[in-house]
Amino acid sequence: MSSDGFFFDFGEQPKMEKVAQNETNHHDLVGSTVKIETFPNILSNNDNNNAALLSTWGEKYQNPEKMEISINNTIGCVYYQAALTKDSLQIDNHEVKDIIPGRYYGGLKVWSCAPYLSQFMATHNVLHNNNNNNEMMIAELGAGQGMPLLTAILLTLYNNNNNNKSYQYIFQDYNEEVIVDCTQPNFATTVLQNNLINNHNNVRVDFISGDWEVLAHNHNNNIHYENKVNIILGSDVTFDELATQKLVLLLQKWLSPIQNNNNNSNFALIATKEYYFGTNGGVHALQTEIETLNSKNNNNHKLMCEILDRVEDSLGMNRMIVKIWKV
Ligand SMILES: C[S@@+](CC[C@H](N)C(=O)[O-])C[C@H]1O[C@@H](n2cnc3c(N)ncnc32)[C@H](O)[C@@H]1O
Numbered sequence: 001m002s003s004d005g006f007f008f009d010f011g012e013q014p015k016m017e018k019v020a021q022n023e024t025n026h027h028d029l030v031g032s033t034v035k036i037e038t039f040p041n042i043l044s045n046n047d048n049n050n051a052a053l054l055s056t057w058g059e060k061y062q063n064p065e066k067m068e069i070s071i072n073n074t075i076g077c078v079y080y081q082a083a084l085t086k087d088s089l090q091i092d093n094h095e096v097k098d099i100i101p102g103r104y105y106g107g108l109k110v111w112s113c114a115p116y117l118s119q120f121m122a123t124h125n126v127l128h129n130n131n132n133n134n135e136m137m138i139a140e141l142g143a144g145q146g147m148p149l150l151t152a153i154l155l156t157l158y159n160n161n162n163n164n165k166s167y168q169y170i171f172q173d174y175n176e177e178v179i180v181d182c183t184q185p186n187f188a189t190t191v192l193q194n195n196l197i198n199n200h201n202n203v204r205v206d207f208i209s210g211d212w213e214v215l216a217h218n219h220n221n222n223i224h225y226e227n228k229v230n231i232i233l234g235s236d237v238t239f240d241e242l243a244t245q246k247l248v249l250l251l252q253k254w255l256s257p258i259q260n261n262n263n264n265s266n267f268a269l270i271a272t273k274e275y276y277f278g279t280n281g282g283v284h285a286l287q288t289e290i291e292t293l294n295s296k297n298n299n300n301h302k303l304m305c306e307i308l309d310r311v312e313d314s315l316g317m318n319r320m321i322v323k324i325w326k327v
Contacts, residue, residue: 032214033214034210034211034215035209036207036208037208038204038206039204039206041203041204042054042203042204042205043191043196043197043203044197045197045198054191055188057184057188058185058189060184060185061079061081061188063084064081064082064189065079066078066079066080066193067115067118067147069118069119069122069154069155070122070123071122074158076194077193077194078147078151078186078190079186079189079193080145080146080147080150081145081182083109084109084182085108086108086177086181088177089104104174105142105175105239105243106239107142107144107175108145108178110145110147111235112317112319113236113273114148114235114271115147116235116311116319116321117147117148117151117235117321118148118150118151120271120308120321121148121151127155127231128264132259133230134164135165135167136167136168136230137168137170137225138152138167138229138230138231139169139172139225139231139233140171140172140232141172141233141237141247142172142174142212142235142247143171143172143173143183144178144183145186146182147186147235148234148235148271149171149233150190152169152231153167153169153191153196154190154194154196157196158194165202166204167204168206169203169205169206170205170208170225170229171183171208172208172210172215174209178209179209187205212249213246215250216246216249216250216252222254225254226253227253227255227301228254228256229255229256229266231267231268231269232251232255232267232268232324233269234247234268234271235270236271238272238276238282238283238286239273239276239281240285241280241289243281244286245289247270248289248290248303251303251326252297255267255268255303255325255326256326258325258326263304263323266325266326267325268323268324269323269324270286270321270324271321272319272320272321272322273319273320274319275318283307283320283322287305290303290305301327303324303326303327304325304326304327305323305325306322306323307322308320308322309321
């Protein structure tokens with residue numbers, strides 16, 4: 001352990017995830033601004049403006065990496081980027097840290113729970129939504145490079161060319177820089193490489209930057225999302241107690257309540273380390289924050305949760321997928 005940080009070793013790529021310590025008061029600096037950009041009909045092949053936009057986003061794609069996702073015997077690929085850094089998201093512009101509280105929370109790189117959640121969704125058919133609505137809203141909170149939501153896009157659109165269902169995908173990250181350098185280039189590359197641009201006149205994508213707590217209290221913008229999001233994804237977003245508290249607040253706000261007592265209708269899937277050493281995040285923190293919020297919200301909807309999956313890791317960094325739903 002050094003004077004200003006320590007490493008998590010997750011025993012797989014990416015090997016080390018480093019968190020700056022002794023800077024927790026930076027949380028007070030959290031900006032009050034959120035930026036929401038909405039792109040309707042983004043996959044329509046009738047819209048030249050959208051084609052130009054996708055190509056502009058795609059030009060920023062660098063350090064190519066891809067992960068294969070098997071969909072009904074067809075292979076699609078999620079495209080992401082290896083080892084991105086950005087001077088403006090580091091302390092005094094040279095030492096690379098994974099988390100700088102109040103400024104940057106690790107969105108430039110792919111953390112190890114992201115491929116875990118993506119593979120889990122692909123193999124367990126969890127996105128088969130029973131809510132019978134013609135519209136489906138899927139968000140990823142703390143998306144960074146967005147691997148889980150890109151996987152969900154593949155899973156929902158692949159065999160749906162003739163489907164009248166509308167999809168709204170929402171990528172959210174703390175940093176606008178991450179949205180511009182990671183999320184949008186990965187989205188553009190994934191939809192272009194998988195030939196997803198065709199009949200989908202009914203796909204909208206939103207990119208949102210800002211703090212979860214600010215978003216949870218942002219009444220103007222919550223008109224679009226409050227109690228409306230059918231599926232919420234998150235990977236490695238429970239890395240400390242404050243992050244977990246804010247995350248649960250936004251889940252409580254945005255998640256659509258379950259329909260007909262069926263917790264497969266609307267839910268969140270949060271992939272997390274069992275315990276984040278040194279910062280006290282993890283499954284216990286998530287369960288505790290849910291209980292605390294439920295006890296404060298006497299007259300409101302309550303959140304329920306269960307552990308869907310657990311993977312042992314030889315170095316003790318076990319991973320889990322927690323399902324959360326609103327009643
Ligand atoms: C450890 S990174 C994980 C990134 C990505 N989900 C992955 O697994 O590769 C945590 C992510 O949560 C986001 N995040 C953390 N705290 C946040 C907060 N208070 N408000 C909004 N986003 C936050 C960060 O921007 C970052 O993308």
